[in-house]
Amino acid sequence: MLTSRRRGVKTRLRQNVQSEGGTALAARDTSPRTPELSGRKKRGVSIADVARLAGVSSQTVSRVSTGHPRVIASTRERVLAAMEELGYRPNNAARALRLGEFRTIGVVLFTLSTTGNSRTVEAIADHAAAEGYAITLIPVASPTQDDVLGAFTRLEELAVDGVIVIMEVHLLDAATVTLPPGVQVVVVDSDAGDRYAVVDSDQFDGAGQAVRHLLDLGHRTVWHVAGPTGSFAAERRANAWRTTLQEAGRRVPAVERGDWSAESGYLAGVRLAERARCTAVFAANDQMALGVLRAFHEHGRAVPGDVSVVGFDDIPDAGCFYPPLTTVRQDFAEVGRRCVERLLRQIRREAVEPGMALVPTRLVVRHSTARPR
Amino acid sequence: MLTSRRRGVKTRLRQNVQSEGGTALAARDTSPRTPELSGRKKRGVSIADVARLAGVSSQTVSRVSTGHPRVIASTRERVLAAMEELGYRPNNAARALRLGEFRTIGVVLFTLSTTGNSRTVEAIADHAAAEGYAITLIPVASPTQDDVLGAFTRLEELAVDGVIVIMEVHLLDAATVTLPPGVQVVVVDSDAGDRYAVVDSDQFDGAGQAVRHLLDLGHRTVWHVAGPTGSFAAERRANAWRTTLQEAGRRVPAVERGDWSAESGYLAGVRLAERARCTAVFAANDQMALGVLRAFHEHGRAVPGDVSVVGFDDIPDAGCFYPPLTTVRQDFAEVGRRCVERLLRQIRREAVEPGMALVPTRLVVRHSTARPR
DNA sequence: ATAGGCGATGTTCACGTGAACATGGTGTGG
DNA sequence: CCACACCATGTTCACGTGAACATCGCCTAT
Numbered sequence: 001m002l003t004s005r006r007r008g009v010k011t012r013l014r015q016n017v018q019s020e021g022g023t024a025l026a027a028r029d030t031s032p033r034t035p036e037l038s039g040r041k042k043r044g045v046s047i048a049d050v051a052r053l054a055g056v057s058s059q060t061v062s063r064v065s066t067g068h069p070r071v072i073a074s075t076r077e078r079v080l081a082a083m084e085e086l087g088y089r090p091n092n093a094a095r096a097l098r099l100g101e102f103r104t105i106g107v108v109l110f111t112l113s114t115t116g117n118s119r120t121v122e123a124i125a126d127h128a129a130a131e132g133y134a135i136t137l138i139p140v141a142s143p144t145q146d147d148v149l150g151a152f153t154r155l156e157e158l159a160v161d162g163v164i165v166i167m168e169v170h171l172l173d174a175a176t177v178t179l180p181p182g183v184q185v186v187v188v189d190s191d192a193g194d195r196y197a198v199v200d201s202d203q204f205d206g207a208g209q210a211v212r213h214l215l216d217l218g219h220r221t222v223w224h225v226a227g228p229t230g231s232f233a234a235e236r237r238a239n240a241w242r243t244t245l246q247e248a249g250r251r252v253p254a255v256e257r258g259d260w261s262a263e264s265g266y267l268a269g270v271r272l273a274e275r276a277r278c279t280a281v282f283a284a285n286d287q288m289a290l291g292v293l294r295a296f297h298e299h300g301r302a303v304p305g306d307v308s309v310v311g312f313d314d315i316p317d318a319g320c321f322y323p324p325l326t327t328v329r330q331d332f333a334e335v336g337r338r339c340v341e342r343l344l345r346q347i348r349r350e351a352v353e354p355g356m357a358l359v360p361t362r363l364v365v366r367h368s369t370a371r372p373r
Numbered sequence: 374m375l376t377s378r379r380r381g382v383k384t385r386l387r388q389n390v391q392s393e394g395g396t397a398l399a400a401r402d403t404s405p406r407t408p409e410l411s412g413r414k415k416r417g418v419s420i421a422d423v424a425r426l427a428g429v430s431s432q433t434v435s436r437v438s439t440g441h442p443r444v445i446a447s448t449r450e451r452v453l454a455a456m457e458e459l460g461y462r463p464n465n466a467a468r469a470l471r472l473g474e475f476r477t478i479g480v481v482l483f484t485l486s487t488t489g490n491s492r493t494v495e496a497i498a499d500h501a502a503a504e505g506y507a508i509t510l511i512p513v514a515s516p517t518q519d520d521v522l523g524a525f526t527r528l529e530e531l532a533v534d535g536v537i538v539i540m541e542v543h544l545l546d547a548a549t550v551t552l553p554p555g556v557q558v559v560v561v562d563s564d565a566g567d568r569y570a571v572v573d574s575d576q577f578d579g580a581g582q583a584v585r586h587l588l589d590l591g592h593r594t595v596w597h598v599a600g601p602t603g604s605f606a607a608e609r610r611a612n613a614w615r616t617t618l619q620e621a622g623r624r625v626p627a628v629e630r631g632d633w634s635a636e637s638g639y640l641a642g643v644r645l646a647e648r649a650r651c652t653a654v655f656a657a658n659d660q661m662a663l664g665v666l667r668a669f670h671e672h673g674r675a676v677p678g679d680v681s682v683v684g685f686d687d688i689p690d691a692g693c694f695y696p697p698l699t700t701v702r703q704d705f706a707e708v709g710r711r712c713v714e715r716l717l718r719q720i721r722r723e724a725v726e727p728g729m730a731l732v733p734t735r736l737v738v739r740h741s742t743a744r745p746r
Numbered sequence: 747a748t749a750g751g752c753g754a755t756g757t758t759c760a761c762g763t764g765a766a767c768a769t770g771g772t773g774t775g776g
Numbered sequence: 777c778c779a780c781a782c783c784a785t786g787t788t789c790a791c792g793t794g795a796a797c798a799t800c801g802c803c804t805a806t
Contacts, residue, residue, distance in 0.1 A: 046793090047792065057756045060755060062794050063794085071755085072753090072754065091792050093792080095794080096532075097760095097791090112491040112495040112498075113492060118485040119486060125510045134509050134510075135509060136477075136507050137494075137508040139499050141499065154502065293695060316660075317635040320636060320660075322667045322670045420763065430785065431763085431786095432764075463763080464762050464763070466763095467762035470763075470791050470792065470793090471764055471790085749806090755799085756797105756800095757797085757798070757799090758797080760794100761792105763791090767788080768787070771784090772782090773781090773782085773783100
C-alpha cells in the first residue's frame with residue numbers, strides 16, 4: 001500500500017499531459033529523434049518556482065507535495081496546477097537529506113541466475129515498490145571474501161535504509177564489516193538466525209516430504225544429489241534427507257554432490273545410473289534433477305519405471321521435464337514479501353521478532369515418481 | 374572501472390576495522406543479538422565532525438574524500454585517520470543534492486523470471502557497479518498500460534540519472550509519459566531504434582542460423598513455435614524463420630504460437646507431433662523447446678531420430694535437456710554491458726550514436742538435431 | 747462582545763556536501 | 777631583494793526540502 005501522504009501528488013502527476021519540463025515519450029510524438037537528448041541538464045524545477053507561480057510560500061507547496069492535510073482545497077488546486085505547468089518533480093536527494101532516510105532497500109546477492117534468487121528479488125521489488133521503497137541491487141561478483149567485503153564497502157556509501165542479504169552469511173564470518181549506523185539487515189538462505197532476522201523456505205520439511213514420498217511408494221531407500229558444501233540450503237536439505245531415512249530405519253547411501261547446475265546433476269546421475277540398486281533419487285534442486293533424468297535416459301533406465309526422481313524448487317519448467325518432475329515447491333514470492341515486511345518493521349523500529357521465519361514448502365507430485373517394480 | 378577520484382577513500386575505508394560509528398557484522402563478535410538494532414537512528418558522522426577531529430577545515434576533508442590532488446600527504450593521513458576513528462561515510466543524499474546527479478541507473482522491467490531478463494539485469498548491475506553507479510529496480514506489475522504508466526510515474530520521483538527499459542516499448546505508445554528532464558533512456562528488446570538508443574541480440578541472424586542449420590541437414594522445411602504476438606523478439610525470430618525458408622524456396626508451414634513458457638511449447642509440440650511430415654522444429658526459446666521435446670517423447674517420436682528441434686537463448690540447462698538441445702546462444706552479458714556503456718555515454722553527453730546496437734548470436738549444435746531419415 | 751482556540755499559511759533554518767573564491771605562505775626568476 | 781606564481785588550506789554559500797515555530801484571521805463559547 002502506498003504511503004497515503006504521497007498518494008495525493010502521485011495521482012495528480014499521473015494526469016500530467018505534456019508538461020514543459022519533461023521530455024515526451026510517446027509514439028505519436030513527432031519531435032526530433034532521440035528527443036531525450038535535447039533535454040539540457042539544467043537545474044530542475046524546484047519547490048520555490050512552483051511557489052512563485054502559485055503565489056504561495058514554498059512551505060505550502062511542500063505541504064501539498066507531502067499530502068499534509070492542513071491545506072485548503074482551492075490553494076491545493078492552485079499549487080497542483082502550478083506543479084503541472086512547470087513539470088515539477090520533488091527532488092529525492094533533497095528530500096532524503098532533509099528526512100535522513102532514503103526510502104531505499106539494498107539487496108545484496110551473488111547472482112540472479114538461479115530461479116530462487118531472481119524470483120525472490122522480484123517479489124522483494126514488488127512489495128518494496130508497493131510500500132513506497134525503491135530497490136538497489138548490490139551485486140557481489142563472486143562468493144569470495146574479497147568480493148563480499150567489497151560489496152559491503154560499497155554499501156557503506158550507498159543510500160539505503162536497510163539491506164536484504166541473499167546469501168550464505170558465513171562468508172562474512174571471517175571478515176569484519178561495518179554497516180552504516182541504523183542500517184537494518186534481513187538475511188535469506190542462511191542460518192544466521194541468532195544474529196539477524198532470517199526468512200527462508202522450510203527446507204527441512206520440504207526435503208523430508210520428498211524423501212517420505214519416495215519411501216511411501218515402497219522404495220527401500222533414497223539416494224541424494226546434494227548441493228555444494230558451504231551452502232546452508234544444501235546442508236539443510238541433506239540433513240533432512242539423512243534424518244528422514246534414519247527415522248525410517250533405512251540405510252543411508254553415500255551422498256553424491258553437485259553444484260546446483262544441471263551439468264553437475266548429470267555427472268552425479270551417471271554415477272547413480274551405474275548402481276543397479278538405486279531406485280529412488282532426491283536431487284537438491286530441479287536443475288540437478290534435470291541432469292539426473294538425462295543420465296538415466298542415456299543409460300536406458302526408465303523414469304519412473306526403473307528409477308524415481310524428485311527435485312526441489314518447482315521451477316516453472318519442471319512440469320515439462322520428461323517426465324514431468326515431482327518436486328518440492330518453494331514459495332519465493334512469500335519469502336520476498338516477508339523479507340520486506342520484516343525489514344520495514346525493523347526500519348520503523350516496530351516490534352522486532354528475532355530469529356527465523358519459515359515459509360512452508362509443499363510437495364508437488366507429477367510423473368517422475370512411481371512404485372518400484 | 375571505478376572513477377579514480379573515489380577510489381582513494383574506498384581503499385582506505387575498506388581497511389576499516391572496528392569503528393565506533395558502525396555496527397559490527399562479524400561472527401566472532403560477541404555483542405548482543407541482532408546488534409544492528411542497537412544502533413540509534415542518530416545523525417551520522419558528518420564531514421564537519423571529521424574536520425574538527427583532524428583539526429582541518431571541512432573543505433579539506435571533502436577534498437580528501439573526493440580524491441582531490443591538492444592535499445599534502447600528512448594532512449591526508451590525518452584526515453583519513455579521523456575518518457576511520459569516527460566511522461565517517463559520505464552522505465549520498467547530500468552529495469547527490471550538491472552535484473545534481475545521483476550516480477544511479479533505473480531498470481524498468483516486467484519480470485526477472487525469464488532467463489534473458491535476469492541475466493541482462495545481472496550484467497547491467499555488474500557493469501554499473503564497476504562504473505560507480507547503483508542500480509534501482511523498477512518493477513512493472515503487468516504489461517498493461519496502466520502499470521507501465523505507473524512505473525514511469527514512480528520513475529519521475531526516483532533519483533536516477535538514466536533508465537534502461539527492458540520491454541516492448543510499444544506498450545508505451547498509446548500513453549504519454551513524461552520523463553524528468555535530463556534522464557536518458559536505453560531500450561532493450563524493442564525496435565524503437567528510431568526514437569531511443571536500442572541494444573539487443575541479433576535475433577534475426579540467430580534465427581536464420583537455426584533454420585539454415587536444419588535445412589543444411591537435409592530437412593525439407595522447418596516448423597516454428599513462435600513467441601507471443603506483440604513481442605518484438607518473437608516477431609523478429611518468426612520473420613527470420615519465414616525469410617530464410619522463402620530464400621531457400623521452401624514451403625512455409627503455419628506458425629504454432631506459444632507464450633514463451635514450457636507448457637505452451639508442450640501444447641504446440643503436441644499439435645506438431647500429430648503431423649507426420651514435421652521433421653524439424655525451430656522453437657523461439659529454450660523453454661518452449663523443452664515442452665516440444667516432451668511432447669515428441671510422449672508421442673513416441675524420437676529426437677533427433679524422427680524430428681530435429683532447435684531452441685533459442687542457450688539457457689544454462691539446455692545442455693542437459695534430453696537430448697541436449699541445439700540452440701542459439703544469446704550473449705546477455707554483452708547486451709547488459711553495452712546498455713550501461715551507452716547509457717553512461719549519454720549521461721555524460723559524450724558522442725551519441727542513435728539507432729540499434731546488435732550483439733551477435735551464435736548457433737550451438739548439440740544432439741537434438743540430425744539428418745532426417 | 748470578547749477571550750481563547752484553531753486552522754491556514756508564512757518565515758526561518760539546518761540537513762551534508764563541494765564549487766568558487768579567498769588567504770597566506772613559500773619558492774623562484776629577474 | 778622584490779614581485780609574482782603557485783600551492784595548500786580556509787571561508788562562504790547554495791543545492792531543495794520540510795520541521796519547527798510564528799502569524800493572522802475567523803469561529804465559538806461564555
